[in-house]
Amino acid sequence: MRIAILHYSKPPVIGGVERVIGEQAAALTACGHEVQIWSADESSAFREMLEGKSLDAVIVHNVFTMPFDLPWTQELIELTHSRPDIRWINWVHDVRWSAQVPAAVHVAVSDFRRKEYAGVTKQPIHVIPNGCDAAxxxxxxxxxxxxxxxxxxxxxxxxxxxxxxxxxxxxxxxxxxxxxxxxxxxxxxxxxxxxxxxxxxxxxxxxxxxxxxxxxxxxxxxxxxxxxxxxxxxxxxxxxxxxxxxxxxxxxxxxxxxxxxxxxxxxxxxxxxxxxxxxxxxxxxxxxxxxxxxxxxxxxxxxxxxxxxxxxRLLWSRIVHEMLQPLLSGRNDT
CATH class of the missing domain: 3.40.50.2000 (Glycogen Phosphorylase B;)
Incomplete structure (x- = not known):
């Protein structure tokens, strides 16, 4: 699959989510997927790429639920509606903005966060923990x-x-x-x-x-x-x-x-x-x-x-194989 991973910033910027998306991208690549990470300052380039190249899935980390760049958030929410050919994944680490809900598959990093986001949407919310590269x-x-x-x-x-x-x-x-x-x-x-x-x-x-x-x-x-x-x-x-x-x-x-x-x-x-x-x-x-x-x-x-x-339990290879890939392929929507 051709997969894009989006977040406000990306490695080598130091941060918890930045580490997660870097390790997630590496694990997906190891499974044979074509993966690219995009940050907020690359939003224009991402939009141009999207117009000229098809994607199978976009995993959006926190941009739908945090208020750091609301124009970009709004743009991505509109894309979830206008590009239903793409599998959109709303990966929720934190919830500080919830005025709109994207047309996406929702993933929370913990059951606590799932319960919190359940107050925002009645759609199914899957719990997939962030992996850890223990090695x-x-x-x-x-x-x-x-x-x-x-x-x-x-x-x-x-x-x-x-x-x-x-x-x-x-x-x-x-x-x-x-x-x-x-x-x-x-x-x-x-x-x-x-x-x-x-x-x-x-x-x-x-x-x-x-x-x-x-x-x-x-x-x-x-x-x-x-x-x-x-x-x-x-x-x-x-x-x-x-x-x-x-x-x-x-x-x-x-x-x-x-x-x-x-x-x-x-x-x-x-x-x-x-x-x-x-x-x-x-x-x-x-x-x-x-x-x-x-x-x-x-x-x-x-x-x-x-x-x-x-x-x-937190091996990225196990998480990707058992939890994430079924969502990306649509085999586990409920």
Missing amino acids: AVLGLTPRVQALKLEAHVGPVLLQPTRFVRRKNIELGLRVLAELPDALYLVTAAPDPHQKDGVKYFRELKKLAKELGVARRVRFLGLEGALSDDDVRSLYQMTDLLFFPSTQEGYGLPLIEAALHGLPVFCSHIPAHKEVAVGATFFRLTASPKGLARKIKSHPGMQARQARRQMMM
């Missing part, structure tokens, strides 16, 4: 984006570590077996120059298979070494740092996780007690079932899960 907001690397962790419904546990026996990765596997919907990410790959590391990795793979968790543990380093930015992105996209070392001299991941607001479960050993901030400590003799129970009920972990669920 850009969080600065996620392409490699971590490709994991699509926002789509995973269960807990996502992270252990940034090398394949050294004192890292006690096997305890993580046993805990994973008690969390049937969880995912366990281990950053390392075995170092071919360390024979015991390679042997330990083989033992872990065998244990994962025996426990029935082989498909839910990801040894990310096998696909190539992770960069520092990749690890930072993992701190942003996981729900809990699980760090069960039997011995450490320091424990840098505990500090890094705390700086990223990632809840920490770590072994009760001297170095961890010295450096960890706000961590949940457990004894190395703790049962995997008991640890799994504490992890599931941890409020910080639950909050991180809800955060990932919000990312999934």
